[in-house]
Amino acid sequence: MFTGSIVALITPMNKSGGICHSSLKNLIDYHVLNKTTAIVSIGTTGESATLSQEEHIKVVMLTLEIANQRIPIIAGTGANATTEAIALTKRFEKSGIAACLSVTPYYNKPTQEGLYQHFKAISENTDLPQILYNVPSRTGCDLLPSTISRLSQFKNIIGIKEASGDLSRINQIKKIVKNNFLLISGDDATALDFIQLGGQGVISVTANIAAKEMTKMCSYALKGDFKNARYINERLSLLHEALFIESNPIPIKWLAKKMGLIQNDTLRLPMTPISSAGKVQLEKALQYANFQ
Template sequence: MFKGNIVALITPMDKKGKVCQKSLKNLIKYHIYSKTKAIVSLGTTGESSTFSKKEHINLVLSTIKLSKKKIPIIAGTGANSTKEAVLLTQKFENSGISACLSVTPYYNKPSQEGLYQHFKTISENTYLPQILYNVPSRTGCDLLPETICKLSKLKNIIGIKEASGNLARLNQIKNLVDENFLIFSGDDSTALDFMQLGGNGIISVTANIAAQEMSKICKLSLSGNFKQARKINKKLIKLHNILFIESNPIPIKWAAKKLGLIKNNTLRLPMTQPSKKLQKILSKELKKKKICLTKKNIFNVFKKNKKK
């Protein structure tokens, strides 16, 4: 269920910054149609840090409801307070959630022992499957392979999103954990190489606008057909990089609006609109690559699913 292309979903908003339920429903339909394996609701790309606890819970529950059990939903439940992370995780018990994605505590800069105790405490206070999330560039701390190994032995810690961009880290982790422990890339530009080295898939930003391509890349890679996967990925390499010229989710949200996936590309402060220079670069790349996602295709998908 959790192997392959998982999207780190953007959060669609109206002009006032409130969640747009219609656009959210359309996004979910798009990913079901594109054979995305699961949706992460309110991870980094979903602007989780700008949501109140009540808003956070309501959005995840709405995503579960709108999915109609047609695609697994993974809830972002990380916090830099262990107590808050536990309480947020517990709110999704008996909700129909498939797993939780829990980022390393940001800003605090805990030691490896602190990180171990943080995730151990969460694990001991819920039955929900936990996926660790290591993204040092965002959090200011790095979850090391030895600590991941210790955590992998806990009852409901099932995998990790490794977003350091360091491919050597994959083998370091694989050599320490059981073969059933899931290891996902959190870096679109190196995801194919990550899977060729034995990774189980990606939790992707690019998949927000190129879900079909990312699903094909993952399916081909996990079946060992790296030659064909690389042909598809070659068309997306420049896009992967452009989407991170400015902080995520600024570029991806603008691109989703440009392609008609969402009505507005509203961001909550302190995130602001992309620069004119980035808009020009991104617009040119979207036209050049002619990815599967086009306005005509999107509307056909929405129309087709509306009847169901």
């Protein structure tokens, strides 16, 4: 359930900024239909930074309810305070979620020992499977391979979403972690190369609007059919890039609305609507992908 194309699901909102239940159902049904292997609910793409903890929990539980065991749900549970991350993680015990995705603490820039102690404390306070998440460009800290190796020794720390963009990390990590430790890309643009170098899949932003294509691309790649995988990936290449011309999830929400997957592309401040120039670039990328 933790291989292939896993979607970092956007959180659909109505015009007033509340959660749009009907759009959330539409998104989940779309991913079930197109064989996405799992959904990450309220990760950073799901706007965890601008949702209250009460809303965060509510959306994860609503996602579980709508999914109704048709697709595994991974809950985003990261925080820059260890006590908060533990409390959020424990809230989902016995809920039915498949795992937790826990981003490195942001802004406070912990040392490697601080990162180790943070994830160690979370692991020791829950039985839920934990997937580490390293995205230095957004958090201001980098979870290094040596620290990942130490953390991989905990039974319920099962893998990492690696989004540093450094493909050399894959081999570095593989050499020093337990054999069944999952390596999952967090960068759509390099996900295919990541899999070819030994990764098991991607937690994808692109999959929000190209679920079928990302599923097929990952499936081909995991079978070693890189010719067909690269054909699909080349069509999506402009989209992978265009989805980050403005801060995620601004572009992906606008495209999801344009494609009829959600009713509104509402964001919460300090996130603002896509610019006119951004729309032009996204239109070109969508046309190039040619999957409508």
